[in-house]
Amino acid sequence: MRSYDIIAKKRDGLELTAEEISFIVQGFTQGRVPDYQMAAWAMAVFLRGMNPRETADLTMAMVNSGETIDLSPIKGIKVDKHSTGGVGDTTTLVLAPLVAAAGAPVAKMSGRGLGHTGGTLDKFEAIPGFSVELVREKFIENVNTVKAAVVGQTGNLVPADKKLYALRDVTATVNCVPLIASSIMSKKIAAGADAIVLDVKTGSGAFMKTLENSFELAKAMVDIGAQVGRKTVAVVTTMDQPLGYAVGNALEVKEAIDILKGGGPADLRELCLTLGGHMVKLAGLADSSEAAREKLAALLDGGEALAKFKEMIVAQGGNPDVVEKPELLPQSGQQLEVKAARDGFIQAMEAETIGIAATILGAGRETKESVIDPAVGIVLRKKVGDMVKAGEALAMLHVNRQDKVEEVRKMVTGAYAIGAEAAPTGKLIFGEVTKEGVKRY
Numbered sequence: 001m002r003s004y005d006i007i008a009k010k011r012d013g014l015e016l017t018a019e020e021i022s023f024i025v026q027g028f029t030q031g032r033v034p035d036y037q038m039a040a041w042a043m044a045v046f047l048r049g050m051n052p053r054e055t056a057d058l059t060m061a062m063v064n065s066g067e068t069i070d071l072s073p074i075k076g077i078k079v080d081k082h083s084t085g086g087v088g089d090t091t092t093l094v095l096a097p098l099v100a101a102a103g104a105p106v107a108k109m110s111g112r113g114l115g116h117t118g119g120t121l122d123k124f125e126a127i128p129g130f131s132v133e134l135v136r137e138k139f140i141e142n143v144n145t146v147k148a149a150v151v152g153q154t155g156n157l158v159p160a161d162k163k164l165y166a167l168r169d170v171t172a173t174v175n176c177v178p179l180i181a182s183s184i185m186s187k188k189i190a191a192g193a194d195a196i197v198l199d200v201k202t203g204s205g206a207f208m209k210t211l212e213n214s215f216e217l218a219k220a221m222v223d224i225g226a227q228v229g230r231k232t233v234a235v236v237t238t239m240d241q242p243l244g245y246a247v248g249n250a251l252e253v254k255e256a257i258d259i260l261k262g263g264g265p266a267d268l269r270e271l272c273l274t275l276g277g278h279m280v281k282l283a284g285l286a287d288s289s290e291a292a293r294e295k296l297a298a299l300l301d302g303g304e305a306l307a308k309f310k311e312m313i314v315a316q317g318g319n320p321d322v323v324e325k326p327e328l329l330p331q332s333g334q335q336l337e338v339k340a341a342r343d344g345f346i347q348a349m350e351a352e353t354i355g356i357a358a359t360i361l362g363a364g365r366e367t368k369e370s371v372i373d374p375a376v377g378i379v380l381r382k383k384v385g386d387m388v389k390a391g392e393a394l395a396m397l398h399v400n401r402q403d404k405v406e407e408v409r410k411m412v413t414g415a416y417a418i419g420a421e422a423a424p425t426g427k428l429i430f431g432e433v434t435k436e437g438v439k440r441y
């Protein structure tokens with residue numbers, strides 16, 4: 001077999017065999033296939049596409065490029081959840097204890113944030129004492145006893161993806177559905193998930209800007225799951241504005257606690273119930289996602305999910321008193337209002353700009369080496385559809401450094417489009433993709 005022939009075959013729009021895909025992926029990972037050939041191949045895939053069978057074979061070739069995590073010592077069906085990346089997406093902080101309280105094991109391996117979206121590990125680490133560095137045995141023990149644990153990724157998982165992603169990034173081949181779908185699914189499968197719930201974000205703050213692309217990506221990932229024996233459900237949800245009100249690590253922990261107490265922002269609660277409903281259904285603990293959802297709502301309102309969160313914090317060395325006294329979380333030195341310049345209604349928001357603004361305040365990383373400040377961030381006061389008066393606060397900046405405040409204030413003001421006409425609040429969930437097909441709401 002020769003890489004040249006595999007590249008030419010895809011260039012001509014032909015279907016590659018599993019052996020050909022594995023040959024080029026393993027060859028590239030191990031350094032036998034040079035970057036220029038892999039780049040040509042990625043561009044051929046970008047232009048010619050891949051069918052569902054090829055996409056599934058690519059996914060498994062990537063999984064087989066490195067180590068995989070064996071979660072079989074954990075009892076029950078392990079359901080993982082993945083978001084394609086949102087601003088102020090506080091869902092994992094809520095879902096881990098909530099789904100665990102419903103009896104499903106949550107063995108979560110997460111990443112740190114880079115760019116304008118925050119990382120789940122950084123958010124959990126905002127809880128004083130909370131450690132995400134559990135050894136494997138302790139991680140498994142915690143999931144078996146508490147039902148939920150969150151750790152940083154260890155091991156050499158999917159090296160093919162690390163290398164291919166870096167190449168795609170500089171060859172204009174990132175935005176390609178089979179390459180994105182296989183990249184995401186390979187990492188979830190290598191991390192040991194039996195079943196996967198995907199939150200595919202769509203809109204201004206998302207990777208996928210249009211609904212069509214978002215559903216296409218959702219369908220490609222669900223198809224991969226079906227072909228490789230991992231039950232997969234995808235929900236397409238808005239990222240036209242941040243989720244909930246809080247953007248920033250400790251601020252989002254507090255927001256998650258509000259949800260776990262039965263309150264909190266309606267959009268965040270709704271999304272957690274929807275994603276959690278699918279997780280509990282896939283874990284085999286409910287007959288339908290709707291039935292699971294009702295059970296989860298009762299666990300939020302009855303305090304069981306909150307109790308589970310405390311248990312989880314204790315098991316990972318954190319201070320559980322933050323649940324009753326959120327003021328024990330890191331607090332910023334200053335809280336500054338960003339005021340509206342005119343009366344009107346919020347017509348639209350740029351979620352990405354809010355994410356970048358929070359990053360500049362220190363809530364996220366601009367480079368891998370940046371050190372984040374858990375206390376800082378942005379709490380929105382107004383979201384799409386809300387009425388505002390001139391001089392009223394659009395958002396609060398939680399800051400520890402003065403030098404970036406004016407820049408951030410301008411960005412946040414600019415992220416809001418205010419107009420005279422009343423504006424609808426906008427849709428939260430656009431539909432779902434299961435193996436039965438695509439359902440648009």
Ligand code: URA
Binds near residue numbers: 181
């Ligand atoms: N996220 C991933 O993990 N991979 C991609 O290719 C794109 C987004």
Ligand code: CA
Binds near residue numbers: 087088245
């Ligand atoms: Ca939030």
